[in-house]
Amino acid sequence: MSLLAKYVKAEGERKRYQIDYTNWLDTGEAVLSVAFTVNNQSLTKPLVIDGVQVLPTVLGVQYYISGGLDTTQYDVTALLTTTTGPQIREDDIVVVVRGT
Numbered sequence: 001m002s003l004l005a006k007y008v009k010a011e012g013e014r015k016r017y018q019i020d021y022t023n024w025l026d027t028g029e030a031v032l033s034v035a036f037t038v039n040n041q042s043l044t045k046p047l048v049i050d051g052v053q054v055l056p057t058v059l060g061v062q063y064y065i066s067g068g069l070d071t072t073q074y075d076v077t078a079l080l081t082t083t084t085g086p087q088i089r090e091d092d093i094v095v096v097v098r099g100t
Contacts, residue, residue: 004078004091007065011045011097014066021080021089022059029084030058037077045069047095049076068097 009015021031036049047068054061061080068074076093 002091004093006094006096008096008098009065009068011068011070014064016051016062016064018055018060018062019078019080019091020060021082024089025059025082026084029082029087031055031061032081032083032086034061034063034081035079036063037079039075039077041074042069042072047074047076047097065095068095070097071099072097 004019007015007017019034025031031054033054034052036052038047038049041047045067048066049063051064052061074095074097076095078091078093080089080091
């Protein structure tokens with residue numbers, strides 16, 4: 001696993017993000033899916049990852065992050081599955097919800 005990104009957002013924001021796997025994929029290989037897991041979820045105000053869709057180029061994925069509890073850091077795992085093999089890749093994302 002590797003740290004893919006660190007995002008900072010406010011509690012009330014819903015922001016769009018993308019992961020581009022172009023430099024990791026083999027020629028002709030495409031993204032099938034990416035599943036996200038929030039590893040330290042807040043029970044009172046959960047971090048939400050939704051609207052996940054493979055980009056039209058099939059070389060990446062787009063998704064939205066919303067919610068979360070102010071001043072909390074969330075550790076997220078992105079699990080990529082590709083058309084070749086299929087290959088599976090696991091990356092870490094850190095999301096910090098900043099206080100107002």
